[in-house]
Structure formats: structure tokens, C-alpha cells
Amino acid sequence: MAATDANEDKRNLELGGHVGFDSLPDQLVSKSVAAGFCFNILCVGETGIGKSTLMNTLFNTTFENEEAGHFESVVQLLPQMYDLQESNVKLKLTVVHTVGFGDQINKESSYKPILDYVDAQFERYLEEELKIKRYLLNYHDTRIHICLYFIAPTGHSLKSLDLVTMKKLDSKVNIIPVIAKADTVSKSELDKLKIKIMSELVSNGVQIYQFPTEDEAVAEINSSMNAHLPFAVVGSADDVKVGNKMVKARLYPWGSVQVENENHCDFVKLREMLLRVNMEDLRDQTHARHYELYRRCKLEEMGFKDTDPDSQSFSLQETYEAKRKEFIVELQRKEEEMRQLFVNKVKETEAELKEKEKELHERFEQLKRLHQDEKKNLEEKRRELEEEMNSFNRRKVAAETLMGQALQGCSQQPFKKDKDKKNFFSLPSACSLTSGRNLN
Amino acid sequence: MTSNIRYKSRIPVKTEDSMEEKQYVGFATLPNQVHRKSVKKGFDFTLMVAGESGMGKSTLVNSLFLTDLYKDRKLLNAEERINQTVEIIKHTVDIEEKGVKLKLTIVDTPGFGDAVNNNECWKPITDYIDQQFEQYFRDESGLNRKNIQDNRVHCCLYFIPPFGHGLRPVDVEFMKALHEKVNIIPLIAKADCLTPNEIKKLKDRIREEIDKFGIKVYQFPECDSDEDEEFKQLDKELKECTPFAVIGSNTVVEARGQRVRGRLYPWGIVEVENQSHCDFVKLRNMLIRSHMHDLKDVTCDVHYENYRAQCIQEMTSKLAQDNRMESPIPILPLSTPDVETEKLIKMKDEELKRMQEMLNKMQQQMHDKEQ
Numbered sequence: 001m002a003a004t005d006a007n008e009d010k011r012n013l014e015l016g017g018h019v020g021f022d023s024l025p026d027q028l029v030s031k032s033v034a035a036g037f038c039f040n041i042l043c044v045g046e047t048g049i050g051k052s053t054l055m056n057t058l059f060n061t062t063f064e065n066e067e068a069g070h071f072e073s074v075v076q077l078l079p080q081m082y083d084l085q086e087s088n089v090k091l092k093l094t095v096v097h098t099v100g101f102g103d104q105i106n107k108e109s110s111y112k113p114i115l116d117y118v119d120a121q122f123e124r125y126l127e128e129e130l131k132i133k134r135y136l137l138n139y140h141d142t143r144i145h146i147c148l149y150f151i152a153p154t155g156h157s158l159k160s161l162d163l164v165t166m167k168k169l170d171s172k173v174n175i176i177p178v179i180a181k182a183d184t185v186s187k188s189e190l191d192k193l194k195i196k197i198m199s200e201l202v203s204n205g206v207q208i209y210q211f212p213t214e215d216e217a218v219a220e221i222n223s224s225m226n227a228h229l230p231f232a233v234v235g236s237a238d239d240v241k242v243g244n245k246m247v248k249a250r251l252y253p254w255g256s257v258q259v260e261n262e263n264h265c266d267f268v269k270l271r272e273m274l275l276r277v278n279m280e281d282l283r284d285q286t287h288a289r290h291y292e293l294y295r296r297c298k299l300e301e302m303g304f305k306d307t308d309p310d311s312q313s314f315s316l317q318e319t320y321e322a323k324r325k326e327f328i329v330e331l332q333r334k335e336e337e338m339r340q341l342f343v344n345k346v347k348e349t350e351a352e353l354k355e356k357e358k359e360l361h362e363r364f365e366q367l368k369r370l371h372q373d374e375k376k377n378l379e380e381k382r383r384e385l386e387e388e389m390n391s392f393n394r395r396k397v398a399a400e401t402l403m404g405q406a407l408q409g410c411s412q413q414p415f416k417k418d419k420d421k422k423n424f425f426s427l428p429s430a431c432s433l434t435s436g437r438n439l440n
Numbered sequence: 441m442t443s444n445i446r447y448k449s450r451i452p453v454k455t456e457d458s459m460e461e462k463q464y465v466g467f468a469t470l471p472n473q474v475h476r477k478s479v480k481k482g483f484d485f486t487l488m489v490a491g492e493s494g495m496g497k498s499t500l501v502n503s504l505f506l507t508d509l510y511k512d513r514k515l516l517n518a519e520e521r522i523n524q525t526v527e528i529i530k531h532t533v534d535i536e537e538k539g540v541k542l543k544l545t546i547v548d549t550p551g552f553g554d555a556v557n558n559n560e561c562w563k564p565i566t567d568y569i570d571q572q573f574e575q576y577f578r579d580e581s582g583l584n585r586k587n588i589q590d591n592r593v594h595c596c597l598y599f600i601p602p603f604g605h606g607l608r609p610v611d612v613e614f615m616k617a618l619h620e621k622v623n624i625i626p627l628i629a630k631a632d633c634l635t636p637n638e639i640k641k642l643k644d645r646i647r648e649e650i651d652k653f654g655i656k657v658y659q660f661p662e663c664d665s666d667e668d669e670e671f672k673q674l675d676k677e678l679k680e681c682t683p684f685a686v687i688g689s690n691t692v693v694e695a696r697g698q699r700v701r702g703r704l705y706p707w708g709i710v711e712v713e714n715q716s717h718c719d720f721v722k723l724r725n726m727l728i729r730s731h732m733h734d735l736k737d738v739t740c741d742v743h744y745e746n747y748r749a750q751c752i753q754e755m756t757s758k759l760a761q762d763n764r765m766e767s768p769i770p771i772l773p774l775s776t777p778d779v780e781t782e783k784l785i786k787m788k789d790e791e792l793k794r795m796q797e798m799l800n801k802m803q804q805q806m807h808d809k810e811q
Contacts, residue, residue, distance in 0.1 A: 048604035070608045105610050106557045152603050153633075154494025158518035160556050181603055184633035186703050200518050250635055253716050255708020263706045 036090040038141045039279060040121075042077075042173065043095065044114060044165065045150025046102035049180045053235035054148075055095055057248060057259060058271055059084065062237065063095060072100030075113045079142075094142060102161055111165045118144050118172045122294040143291060145282045146209070146274065147173040150180040151230060155189055157196045166206045172290055174209035174282055176274070177201070182232035182265050183250060183257045190232055197230055211273060212281050225273050231266035234259055482541035484590060485732060488622065489546065490565065490614065491599025492553040493521070495629040500597075500688035501546055503701055503712055504724055508690070509533060509546060516554075526551040526564045547593060553610055562614045569593050569621045573747045592744060595658070595727070595735045596622045599629040600683065606645040607653075615655045621743055623658040623735050625727070626650070631685035631718050632703065632710050639685050646683055657682075660726070661734055678726060684719035687712055 043051040052065040063082060079096040096117070101110060121143045128139050147169060151162055166175055177197065179185070185193060201208060208229065211222035236259050240249040248259040259267050274282075303323060489497040493515075502508055509531050516524065529548040534541065549565055572591045579588045596618060600611055615624055628634075628642060650657060660679055689712050693702045701712040712720050727735075760781055 046603060047608075050603075067605060070604055070606060103608055105561075105613065106559050108557050152494075152601070154492070155496070156494045156515050160518050160522040160524070160554060163518040164522060164556055181633045183705070183707075184602075184630050186705055204519055252632070252635055252708065252710075253714075254710050255705065257705075257707050 033089055035137075036092060038092045038094075039283070040094040040142060040144050040146075041096070042098075042114070042118070042144045042147040043150065044098050044101060044147060044169075045180060046152060047100065049150045049152060050233075050235050051097055051148075051150055051180075053237060054150075054178075054180070054233060056237045057235040057267065058275070059093070065097070068099045070100075070103045072103060074104075075100050075110050077113055077117045092140070096144065107161050110161065111168045114165070115168055115172065118169070119294070122172075122291055123298075125291065126295055126298060143286055144173050145279075145286045147175045149175055149177045151177055151197065153179050153181055153185045153193070153232075155185060155193060157193075158200050163200065163204060163206070166201070166208070167204060170207045171293065174285055174290070175206075176209050176270075177230040178270065179230050179232040181234070183234045183252075185232065194228075194230060194232070209282070209285070211278055218277055221277065222273075225269060228266060228269055231270045233267045233270055234265040235267070479540055482543065483732075484543040484545070485736065486545040486547060486591060486593050486595075487727075488549065488565075488569075488593045488596040489599070490549045490552055490596060491629060492601060493550065495599040495601060496686075496688050497548070497597075497599055497629075499690050500599075500627075500629075500686055500720075502690055503688040503720065504727070505533075505535065505544065507533065507535065521551070521554040522556050524551040524555045526561050528564060528568045545591070552614075558610055561610075562617045565614075566617055566621060569618070570747070573621075573744055574751075576744065577748055577751060592739055593622050594739045596624050598624055598626045600626055600646065602628050602630050602634050602642065602685075606642065607649045612649070612653050612655070615650075615657070616653065619656040620746060623738055623743070624655075625658050625723075626683040627723070628683055628685040630687065632687050634685065643681075643683060643685070658735070658738070660731065678722060681719055681722055684723045684726075686720050686723055687718040688720070 041055070043055065045051050047068050047070055052063065056062050061084070063080065065080075076099045077096050078099055079094055082093045082095070084091045084093055098114060101114075104110065125139075125141065125143055128134055128136065149162070149166060149169075151158060166177070169175060179190075179193065179197075182190065211218075211226050213219045213223045213226075234250065234257055236248045236250050236257075238248070238250070239246045240251050240256055242249060242256060242258060250257045250259075257264050259265065262268050303319075487501075489501060491497055498509070527550050529550065531546045531548065533544050533546075535544060536542070547568070552561055552565070555561065569592075572593060576588065576590060576592055579585065598611070598615060600607065615626070618624060626646065628639070628646070631639060634642065660675065687703065687710055689701045689703050689710075691701070691703070692699050693704045693709055695702055695709045695711055700714075703710040703712075711717050715721050
């Protein structure tokens with residue numbers, strides 16, 4: 001049974017003395033300090049534009065980074081994690097660099113790996129949040145809090161690739177554009193360039209991160225900094241002697257560019273804004289705005305709703321159950337379909353095979369018949385041949401008997417005159433000739 | 441830089457000695473005659489500049505020729521450049537110095553490398569160069585050759601961005617597509633963002649990669665062995681300095697009491713013509729003061745001749761394919777038959793021989809049988 005409120009309106013009470021709950025913020029702070037902080041920076045920019053150098057300069061240390069070549073075929077993201085400590089504050093810093101960005105000849109899909117990485121971090125957090133047994137307190141938050149977009153100082157305006165990429169990323173991360181290698185742009189050119197870049201961003205609807213101006217403590221400085229965007233930065237890891245101090249600078253034949261000199265570049269401003277003033281706000285914005293947007297889109301995709309058509313709120317559990325049932329039904333249906341398909345196929349193949357068998361049978365019959373016909377023909381021919389042979393034999397016998405008779409007739413006659421001798425001798429020879437010829 | 445104008449217009453003086461020792465013929469004045477004639481005729485030079493937008497090409501051209509060639513230029517927004525195609529724009533100016541007239545044509549290539557998808561973005565450029573060659577070829581083969589206009593591109597300055605670690609794929613592809621059609625001189629643009637160490641590293645890297653990919657950039661001709669040592673030394677230094685790291689400027693600033701072309705920064709002034717700041721002076725001397733004519737010669741003798749030979753070969757092979765037996769009055773003599781057709785002919789001959797043999801054999805057999 002739900003509790004009823006004693007009074008509907010909330011009242012403001014006056015305190016009679018010092019209670020002490022004004023220490024709540026301090027308690028919160030000490031708790032966070034004990035837990036340690038997490039900060040994730042994404043650096044997007046062309047190869048060699050100075051991303052690693054700027055990180056080294058910002059955090060006053062040397063992060064190990066290999067120099068990348070220009071001939072990568074796809075854009076890759078390399079995250080590196082570092083543990084830093086300043087006074088008693090521990091910071092888990094993750095720096096993600098884009099390797100090979102802007103090097104390909106066809107850059108139409110260059111932004112995809114970056115987008116995929118950012119989404120993957122959100123996905124990880126969402127999964128953790130939706131778990132039954134979750135460890136959000138100890139969870140290492142890898143969501144990108146800030147994206148530093150390095151613009152090449154060509155002097156005219158943004159590059160087309162920059163515009164396309166920032167447009168894709170502005171709803172996923174806080175973007176702060178910086179003009180890299182700003183020691184190649186003179187002061188007047190710089191002002192023109194900044195104005196041009198900002199106008200291009202505005203006219204194309206790119207939403208970059210605006211420093212918050214609600215909090216009075218930082219409102220003034222933040223609003224003045226907002227006017228200086230994008231920051232023109234110069235990075236240097238080398239110490240150069242200027243005057244009698246060692247400062248971080250770049251030494252040229254015509255002078256030295258001091259990184260921390262506000263007249264030379266906006267590095268100090270960037271450091272202030274990024275690290276000293278608005279770091280917590282960046283983390284907040286990432287969680288409250290970008291992550292919530294991602295979560296909402298993702299869950300809507302999966303089919304969850306906050307309210308059903310009757311305006312009754314669903315609980316996640318019920319939606320899960322409903323989804324599962326749907327899924328199982330779908331699965332069964334598909335199984336049935338496949339089974340049907342299989343059965344049909346088997347039937348078809350069987351029918352085919354039967355037909356083929358019939359055909360073969362027919363052909364066999366046909367061949368057999370042919371064979372028999374031929375056999376008959378052959379038999380007939382044989383008979384004819386035999387008949388011929390017989391008739392020939394008969395004729396032969398007849399001829400021989402005739403010869404025999406002729407011979408007998410000759411021997412029975414008496415010796416006749418010599419002129420008959422010729423006939424006598426010629427007759428058998430004639431006979432033998434004829435017989436010989438017949439035999440031939 | 442020593443002046444290479446050795447032959448000035450002067451009339452040689454005959455001395456008394458020479459009259460006694462050897463007869464003076466007088467053809468030693470030939471160089472002077474050539475000089476006079478060429479001054480009268482005037483020169484022309486076509487220079488192409490290529491590179492991504494914002495590399496400082498126009499500024500450099502203005503600094504080189506000390507004029508303002510690009511008065512009203514429209515620069516596109518990033519949005520418009522997403523699908524930009526490469527255009528070819530020619531600017532022609534006539535400039536004169538000490539009586540020598542030069543017709544200078546600058547071929548600009550806006551849009552190169554600016555789009556998101558830069559596949560084959562160098563194609564319009566190679567087509568343009570081929571077109572100029574073709575036109576010259578046709579003019580040369582024509583009947584009236586008095587006024588041939590030479591629009592062939594004599595030199596291409598390619599601007600490499602200094603923000604990277606070396607050559608990028610689009611640079612390599614561009615140079616490979618063009619190195620046999622035009623003299624390429626690679627330059628490192630906007631060199632004022634590199635410290636001297638970084639410049640050296642980048643130059644070494646680029647030279648290495650040019651060798652690795654087999655790109656034939658313009659080579660300075662070897663100097664004659666009878667040149668003086670100083671000249672040879674300068675020549676050697678020049679060759680070791682490529683690719684030149686250049687800075688250009690449209691503005692004149694005050695530095696060390698003088699008015700010079702330069703760029704004003706809060707931390708110092710970069711002087712364009714200061715040799716310790718950049719290689720602009722070397723480039724200017726090489727391009728204009730000493731090697732301009734050599735660039736023209738290489739274009740005429742090497743690149744154009746290659747194109748011409750290729751063209752003729754294609755034409756003759758086409759003719760051979762079209763009509764094998766007899767061709768009507770050939771425009772160009774068929775010098776050597778194609779390798780392909782020769783092979784075919786050989787094969788057919790062999791077949792014929794074989795058939796002939798078989799025929800003979802069969803005839804023989806029949807003959808035997810009859811007997």
C-alpha cells in the first residue's frame with residue numbers, strides 16, 4: 001500500500017541553529033577523490049598534425065606514441081590508458097588517437113571507425129547498466145568525454161573532410177575544435193580564420209561544445225572563452241631558454257614561439273577550460289546528454305517504449321517478457337517454414353528421380369527390341385546363306401555324279417581308233433577342268 | 441648567386457696582336473647575335489601550380505614574380521568543396537625586365553585534393569597537359585608553321601603540406617601520374633611552421649619516399665667540368681636542398697630597418713628573401729634566373745618527344761589494324777610493322793607450309809596407289 005503525503009505543498013522551514021548538512025558537498029568530494037576520476041579524450045586529426053605533442057604538453061608528461069605513417073588504408077583508433085596523480089587526486093586518463101585519418105584518397109568512410117568506437121563505448125556502459133548484477137561503482141567508464149578536433153591551418157577555412165566528420169560526431173560527443181600548428185598563422189589571418197570557421201560550423205548546424213554559463217562562479221570566464229573558439233594551439237615538448245627561464249617553446253631562426261605565452265597562442269586558454277574549469281561539466285554532459293540520447297535511440301530500436309497505447313507505463317521486465325515470447329514464436333515459425341521447405345524439396349527430388357527411372361526403363365525396352373529385330377534379321381540371312389550352300393552342294397554332287405557316269409561310260413567302250421584317243425584324253429581333262437573351275 | 445648572363449651585347453674589339461697572330465674570322469660574335477635576336481623575339485613560360493587549397497600557391501606565385509596575379513578570387517566554403525571537381529584556370533601576364541619580355545602563363549588547379557573523395561582528381565590535369573601536347577603536335581605537323589603558340593606546360597610546382605610526416609598517398613599518385621609528362625618540382629609549403637631540424641628531417645623523408653616510389657622529379661643538369669669551383673659548390677648545395685621549403689608573402693613589413701616581403705608574427709618576423717629563414721631565394725634563382733630555359737628544353741626534348749612517339753605509334757598500329765592489304769595514301773610512312781602483326785604473319789606462313797606438305801604427301805600416296 002503506497003504512503004500518502006501528509007501535505008501536498010512543500011514548505012520551507014527555517015533552521016534554528018547550525019545543523020551541519022552543509023558539509024554534504026565536502027563528503028561528496030572526499031568520496032569522489034577516494035574513488036578516483038576517469039577522463040577520456042579523443043583526438044581526431046590528420047597524421048602529423050600534432051595530436052600527441054599537444055597531449056604531452058597539456059599533461060606535462062611524455063606519453064609514448066609511435067609516429068604513424070601516411071599509408072594506412074583505413075582509419076584506426078588507438079586507445080591508451082594512463083594513471084596520473086596530482087596532489088591527492090588520482091586520474092585514469094584514456095587518450096584515443098585516430099591513426100591514418102585524412103590520408104586516404106577516398107575519405108568518404110573515414111568517419112565511420114570513429115563513430116563506431118564512440119558507440120561501442122556507450123554500448124558497453126549500457127550493457128553494464130542493464131545487467132542484473134552490476135558493478136557501476138567500480139565500472140571503468142570508457143565513454144569519450146571530449147573530442148578535440150584538430151583543424152589544419154590552411155588559412156582559408158575548414159576542409160570538407162572536417163565538416164563532414166564534425167557533423168557526424170556532434171550528437172555523440174562534446175567537440176572542441178582547435179587550430180593545430182597555429183604558429184604558421186599570423187595574427188590578422190588568425191582572426192579571419194576563426195571567424196570563417198565558426199561561421200561555417202554554424203551555417204552547417206554543427207553543434208560544438210559550449211562552455212557552460214549558468215554557474216555564476218565560472219560564467220564570466222566561460223562566456224569570454226566561448227568567443228575565442230576555436231583555440232589556436234601550439235604544442236611543444238622541448239624546453240628552450242628564454243630570458244633566464246626554461247619554458248616550453250619552439251625555436252625558429254626568426255624567434256621562438258612560447259607555448260604558455262597568451263600572446264603567442266591559445267594553449268593556456270585550452271588548458272584552463274579543458275582541465276581546470278570544465279572537466280567535471282564535460283563528464284556530466286557526456287552522461288546526461290550524449291549517453292542518454294544514445295540509450296534512448298538504442299532502446300527504441302529494440303522495441304521498448306515508455307508508455308503503451310493505453311498510457312500505462314511498462315516496466316522493463318514486462319517488455320522483456322513480451323519480447324522474449326515474440327522472439328520464440330518467431331523462431332518456431334521459422335523452423336516450421338524451413339521444415340516445409342525441406343519436405344517440399346525432398347518430394348521434388350523424388351519425383352524427378354522417378355521420372356528418370358521411367359525414362360531409363362523405356363530406353364532399355366527400346367534397345368532390347370532393336371536387338372531382337374536385328375537378331376531376327378541375322379537369323380534370316382543365315383538361313384538364306386545355308387540354303388544357298390545347300391543348293392550349291394547339291395549342284396556339286398549332281399555335277400560329280402555326272403562326271404562319274406561320264407567316266408564309267410568311257411572306260412566300258414573298246415579301244416577305238418586313235419582319233420578317239422584324243423577325245424579320250426581330252427574328256428577327263430575337260431571334266432577335270434570343269435570340275436576344277438566349279439570348285440573355284 | 442653568380443649571374444649566368446655571360447653574353448652581353450657588346451661588339452668585340454679587334455686588337456692589333458690578333459691581326460698579326462691569327463686571322464680573326466668573327467663568328468665569336470654568334471652568342472651576342474643570339475642574345476639580340478632572343479631579346480627581340482621575347483620569351484614565354486608556362487608554369488603550373490598544384491596542391492591542396494590553402495597551401496600558399498597564389499601567395500608564392502605573387503612573391504616569385506612580384507606582381508599580384510590573383511586579384512578577385514572566389515574561395516569556396518568547406519561545404520561546397522565536399523564534391524568539388526578540379527578546374528584548370530589560366531592566368532597570362534606580360535612582364536618586362538631590362539628590355540627582356542616574358543609572356544608568363546600560370547596554370548592554376550583549384551579544387552585539387554579538396555573533395556572528400558579524391559579518386560583520380562589528377563585526371564583533369566593530365567588531360568590538360570596532353571591536350572596542350574596534342575595541339576602543339578598538330579600545329580607542328582601543319583602547313584603554316586609561322587605562328588605556333590607554345591602552350592605546353594614547362595614546369596609544375598607541387599606543394600606538399602608541412603603538417604604531416606612525409607608524402608601522402610594523394611601526393612604520390614599525383615606525381616606518378618605526371619612525372620613523365622611534365623617537369624615536377626616538389627616544394628614544402630608554409631615552411632614557417634617547421635623548425636630547422638624538422639625541415640631537415642622532412643626533406644630527408646620526402647627524398648627517401650620519392651626514391652622509394654620511383655617518382656622522377658626534375659633533375660638539375662650536371663654543371664660542366666670547366667665551370668669554376670664556386671659555381672660547382674653552389675650547384676651541389678642546390679641539389680642537396682631539394683625539395684625546397686618555401687614561404688610566400690603578399691605583404692611588405694619593416695624588418696631591421698628595411699622594407700621586405702615577410703610575415704609578421706608576435707614572436708618575430710619571417711623574411712621571405714632571407715636564406716636562413718627559407719629556400720625561397722634558391723627556388724627563385726633556380727626557376728627564373730638559371731634554369732628556366734633548361735626546363736623548357738627538357739619539356740621540348742624529353743616529355744614532348746615521348747608524347748609524340750607514343751602518339752605516332754598508336755596511329756600506325758591503328759592504321760595497320762584497319763586496313764591490312766593496302767592503305768590509301770598514308771599520311772605517315774609505315775616505318776616498322778607491329779610486333780603483333782609480324783607474329784600473325786609468321787604463324788600463317790607456317791600453317792600454309794604444313795598444309796602444302798600434307799597435300800604433297802597425299803598426292804604422292806595417290807600416285808603410288810595408281811601405279
